Amino acid sequence: MSSLERHPLVSYQPLRLIFQLSYAAVAISCIPYHAAMAMIPSWRPDPRWSAKQTFMTRLVYSVLDATSRVGITETLTLKQGKEGERFQTVSPSTLDVYKGPLISKIKPATIGGTWFPQAPGLDVVSKIVVLYFHGGAFIAGDGRDAQCGSIAEKLLAKGGADAVFSLQYRLSGYGGMNPFPAALQDALSSYLFLLNELRIPACQIVLGGDSAGGNLAMALVRYLEEYGATIDIPLPKCAVLLSPWVAPFKYDMRRNPHRGTDFIPSSYPAWGAHTYASARPNGASDPYITQLGNPFPTTVPILANVGTAELLLEDIIQWADEMRKVDGNVVELHLEEAAVHDTFLSGEILGFSESAWDVAAKIGGFVRKL
Numbered sequence: 001m002s003s004l005e006r007h008p009l010v011s012y013q014p015l016r017l018i019f020q021l022s023y024a025a026v027a028i029s030c031i032p033y034h035a036a037m038a039m040i041p042s043w044r045p046d047p048r049w050s051a052k053q054t055f056m057t058r059l060v061y062s063v064l065d066a067t068s069r070v071g072i073t074e075t076l077t078l079k080q081g082k083e084g085e086r087f088q089t090v091s092p093s094t095l096d097v098y099k100g101p102l103i104s105k106i107k108p109a110t111i112g113g114t115w116f117p118q119a120p121g122l123d124v125v126s127k128i129v130v131l132y133f134h135g136g137a138f139i140a141g142d143g144r145d146a147q148c149g150s151i152a153e154k155l156l157a158k159g160g161a162d163a164v165f166s167l168q169y170r171l172s173g174y175g176g177m178n179p180f181p182a183a184l185q186d187a188l189s190s191y192l193f194l195l196n197e198l199r200i201p202a203c204q205i206v207l208g209g210d211s212a213g214g215n216l217a218m219a220l221v222r223y224l225e226e227y228g229a230t231i232d233i234p235l236p237k238c239a240v241l242l243s244p245w246v247a248p249f250k251y252d253m254r255r256n257p258h259r260g261t262d263f264i265p266s267s268y269p270a271w272g273a274h275t276y277a278s279a280r281p282n283g284a285s286d287p288y289i290t291q292l293g294n295p296f297p298t299t300v301p302i303l304a305n306v307g308t309a310e311l312l313l314e315d316i317i318q319w320a321d322e323m324r325k326v327d328g329n330v331v332e333l334h335l336e337e338a339a340v341h342d343t344f345l346s347g348e349i350l351g352f353s354e355s356a357w358d359v360a361a362k363i364g365g366f367v368r369k370l
Helices: 015-029 031-039 051-070 081-086 122-126 145-157 182-197 212-231 267-276 313-324 343-350 353-369
Strands: 087-090 111-116 129-133 163-168 205-210 238-242 302-307 331-336
Touching: 015 031, 015 051, 031 051, 051 267, 051 343, 081 087, 081 111, 087 182, 111 145, 111 182, 129 145, 129 182, 129 212, 145 163, 145 343, 145 353, 163 182, 182 205, 182 212, 205 212, 212 238, 212 302, 238 353, 302 313, 302 353, 313 331, 331 353, 343 353
Parallel strands: 129 163, 129 205, 205 238, 238 302, 302 331
Antiparallel strands: 087 111, 111 163
């Protein structure tokens, strides 16, 4: 049996409880050291960081590592929940639009999404709408209030958006749970929902995404460029990518120069990359999964943001350079100084809120000038 067809051994009880208690004990024993590192400026990974930023990046690292080693993907629901009428379900398109890489034994399915700040009215056809794909390595997240509420707040206040539709796409997991192309099928279904059901013009739709969501946004742009003319689907206004995960299989961080400043353990992207690409024979080189090394022409303007203290810095810079070298491409890259991975999502928790709001202003300037 393939290792991807079953969960890690420690995900089964009682080993899970034993592992979690043991891991927690070790993590708690490290708290005094992390606290001292946070309180003594000369010990901090970056001298520009605050005590909160230093301490919280270490704490979140441990939480993500423990979660990844157990490897249980959260279960999603299509019930409205506390989001109420702001959560809407989206059915697969009845049109023949799932072509090429989207043809699979994995079939398009009904999904959901959350509207911010409220459920759309008839006037949504005149608004700038961000179709947002959340991060979480394709194995975590649901795009609802708890995860994307602060993201939507920034996009609405400073990011040039009048409305945000945050997609709850299918998550991947061990045991062959929703591998590629499930999430990309869902991304296309949601884009067609905005176009065909709500009649929002493509020129008013902004594709946005953080981390794995940035990867998904670019995969959708590639798909629309390759198949859009054939299936009569127009291109969006632009794409905004926040710490896009352009090389999922480059997850071994032991030699990464930013290993000491970022909060992502190698176990987390490894879990996501292998389960997401489990149905593809060459995920590390597949252009729909790995954007780095696979540039393509597009008329969709792109803004990418990356923190200078994050693990993906060099990959994103290289990817942006590759895309810029393609004639006709417009790719703007913003370097977020001294910032870790995906502050747009984690800024409030980690202490990078001010930096994240500055990124929101950059997004707003980019969207409004187009």
